[in-house]
Amino acid sequence: MGVMTVTASLPSWTRRSSDLSKHSAEVFAEAEDHPVTVTRRDGEALVLMSQREADGRARLLDFAAQLITVTLDDRGSLAERMSKAFPWMLALSPADRESCAQDLVDAARASFSTDQPHLAIAELTSWKETAAAVAAGLGSADVEWLDDDAAETVERP
Incomplete structure (x- = not known):
């Protein structure tokens, strides 16, 4: 069983390098769930993580760089500045751009403070x-609502 240490108030799992040879399947299974620090007597500790985790962290850093660029620009509203960094936002209504901008900033802050890249990436992807x-x-399609009284019952397939 791995030793859990606390760094910056976030959980971290640690294994000895010998565990990789003796219990590799167990260590790999742990690394699929969360990054595992592998300590070595003869060198610097290494971190073993899934490609999904590494990609999420890389995407979060890229997103952070874009947000920093947005914050350095002092011309226009947050939504206007965000639309420059994320031109796809221009497809949204002005009200949705405002909501999107605030949601992305909030999700980024949550991701950074909890070390959970998926929060910001999921919000970015969704918008x-x-x-x-x-x-x-x-x-833009008009939705036609059915009256409860007029709705026909459809049998289950």
Whole structure:
């Protein structure tokens, strides 16, 4: 069983390098769930993590760089500045751009403070897909609601 240490108030799992040879399947299974620090007597500690985790961290850093660029610009509202960094936001209505900008900043702050890249990446992906759907005309169709009294019951397949 790995030793859990606390660094910057976030959990970290540590294994000895000998565990890789003696219990490799167990260590690899742990690394699929969360990064594992592998300590070595003869060198610097290494971190073993899934490709998904590494990609999420890289995407979060890229997103952070874009947000920093947005914050350095002092011209226009947050939504206007964000639309420069993320041109797909221009497909959204002005009100949705405002919501999107604030949601992205809030999700980024949550990701940074909890070391959970998926929070910001999921929010970014969701808004980007919404913008793509709006651009494709999927958000402009009139919805026809059925009255409960007039609705026909459909049998289950």
